[in-house]
Amino acid sequence: MAYTHMVLENCQVSPPQGSLPTASLPLTFFDIPWLGDLHVKRLYFYEFPHPTHHFTQTILPTLKNSLSLTLHHFFPLVGNLMCPPPPTKPYILYNNGDSIPLTIAECTINFNHFISNHPRDIIEFDQLVPKLPPIHISNETFVIPLLALQVTILPNSGICIGITYRHVVDGLTSIHFMKLWASIFSGKTCLEKFLPHYDRDVIKDTNGVEAVLLDEYFRMRSSWKDFILGNTNALSIDHVQAKFVLNRSQIEMLKKWIFSQCKNIDNGSSLPKHLSRFVVTCAFTWVCFIKAQDKIGALNSSDVDEVHYFVFPADCRDRLEYPVPKTYFGNCLALCVSEAKKSELVATNGVAVAATAIDKAISKLQSGPLKGAERWISDLMNLLKLGRMCTVTGSPSLGFYETDFGWGSPKKVEMVNQQTKNISLSECGDEKGGVEVGLMQTKSAMDTFSSIFEQSLNFLN
Structure with a gap:
């Protein structure tokens, strides 16, 4: 299928300036099995029968501002997963001034093609998926970015909001993030039910599971340099x-x-x-x-x-x-x-x-x-x-399908396998x-x- 895909803007979005201090968040034994380059890619498709310039001029500024306010509440996702050498436990670190990448793009593939159920080339979905910043090593510590977002306009038909996130959070947490963003953008007042709870003391390691899982994690971590830094995630056209x-x-x-x-x-x-x-x-x-x-x-x-x-x-x-x-x-x-x-x-x-x-x-x-x-x-x-x-x-x-930015329920939600x-x-x-x-x-x-x-x-x- 012939189509064009064009990036209109690459920007960085952070919580409101000066609203948060530098902070770290410890992990629990529930997080340890998911560490590394495990990440999730999800696409939300919405009807939006307007031209690209209408989106960029009237919608985009509010979308960015509401995202900034959402990141204030979900600030750990703006930071990085820090994986030091043993015996130090991994943790999430947010530094004041950190930001996440937001890509604005335009794609001419027919909206109905994307929201159908029939087989579609995986490379077409890849154009809509935001790319996470690269993992790097600092003082023998793996520094792993956690979140990237992309908004793709399909002119006169729809909008696709794509999210890629590391598995430092599960599906429910990621959905609460998206629903809070949608609620702030659309001016809804039911924000409390999506606000994250950070108290790690609610998780009790009564059976000493963490120590065993940490040992397994440190053994896996020893092979990360070759595996993660050399991983290109190449897609097959077939x-x-x-x-x-x-x-x-x-x-x-x-x-x-x-x-x-x-x-x-x-x-x-x-x-x-x-x-x-x-x-x-x-x-x-x-x-x-x-x-x-x-x-x-x-x-x-x-x-x-x-x-x-x-x-x-x-x-x-x-x-x-x-x-x-x-x-x-x-x-x-x-x-x-x-x-x-x-x-x-x-x-x-x-x-x-x-x-x-x-x-x-x-x-x-x-x-x-x-x-x-x-x-x-x-x-x-x-x-x-x-x-x-x-x-x-x-x-x-x-x-x-309950993630409503004010454009109605998504016409399709795709987990990009x-x-x-x-x-x-x-x-x-x-x-x-x-x-x-x-x-x-x-x-x-x-x-x-x-x-x-x-x-x-x-x-x-």
């Missing part, structure tokens, strides 16, 4: 991104089908206890993914008993023995791992098997969310080495109760997955 939607009625249909299948497994003793839309969507997508990978020859065809893993994060703010505010700033995620044999997943009742496996992981989480937390890093590294892992980012309960074995989830923007599933694959692999996804849904009818 990769596309697409979205797949399960509407409310399809999810209910899947629930009924899973229950009926589970009754035939172990005489009904395997009935899932947590058959939410998250579980149903994950189970269905996992099975479609395994079948697609098997069909294109990406799996070991000679070992049907090979175990595959489905890994997802779970918010712990409401799951710990002590209260953690909903607006707690940082990471508060547990790592959940589900497993099933390939032969079970590709069988006729594979979705029920997958749902039962995911339900089992959730049950373990509820009985003890921090059980095994000292192994989060080592477990993840071992699964990465095996190469038989599918991961999840996002959740249909986070409320991405960076791995072919990762799926992203959000609530459905068009229908309450539905779920959107995002996926990045090669063009041929995406065609295979799409075909299996549709056939599997038709099979249930």
Whole structure:
């Protein structure tokens, strides 16, 4: 698709001058597994049927000012993640005068092309994604910028607001940042429910998890120089991104089908206890993914008993023995791992098997969310080495489509996937109760997955 992309302005935005002193923020054991070059890319598309000059003259000044005010509240994101050599713990440092990059651009790709669900070249999304400043080393300390933003005008049709952030915060914190910015820009008064809570004392390390995770982190850090500083994140022109939607009625249909299948497994003793839309969507997508990978020859065809893993994060703010505010700033995620044999997943009742496996992981989480937390890093590294892992980012309960700058709800929210074995989830923007599933694959692999996804849904009818 022929199009033009032009940067109109590169600027730096900081909290209001002199409003904040230099400050540091310690990390907790919840943050340690996510340190390094892990970052998230998300795009919000809004209808805006006006020319570029209207945006730059009437909207942009207010957008910058409201961003400055938002950064005053979320000041750690303006700073850097400081990762000194051992034994010093990593921390976030904000220096008075720090700023984040804001890029203003124009793109001539059709707005409807971006907000559709069909496969689109990943390189097109890359034009809209803000680029983080480079990591550098100072006195043997890795200095890692945390946040970058970009606003792209699609003339006479729409606006895309892109955010890239390091994983020093989880999805809920990042969404609170975006919603606070939207609220300040649009003049809404409901700011309190998005203001970040910084008190680290609310997180209790009662089991000594931090010391173990820090040891793992320091071992990984020893290889950062070659890995992080040499990482170009090159994109393949053969990769596309697409979205797949399960509407409310399809999810209910899947629930009924899973229950009926589970009754035939172990005489009904395997009935899932947590058959939410998250579980149903994950189970269905996992099975479609395994079948697609098997069909294109990406799996070991000679070992049907090979175990595959489905890994997802779970918010712990409401799951710990002590209260953690909903607006707690940082990471508060547990790592959940589900497993099933390939032969079970590709069988006729594979979705029920997958749902039962995911339900089992959730049950373990509820009985003890921090059980095994000292192994989060080592477990993840071992699964990465095996190469038989599918991961999840996002959740249909986070409320991405509630981010309103005054232009209405986003027409589309895209998580720009960076791995072919990762799926992203959000609530459905068009229908309450539905779920959107995002996926990045090669063009041929995406065609295979799409075909299996549709056939599997038709099979249930």
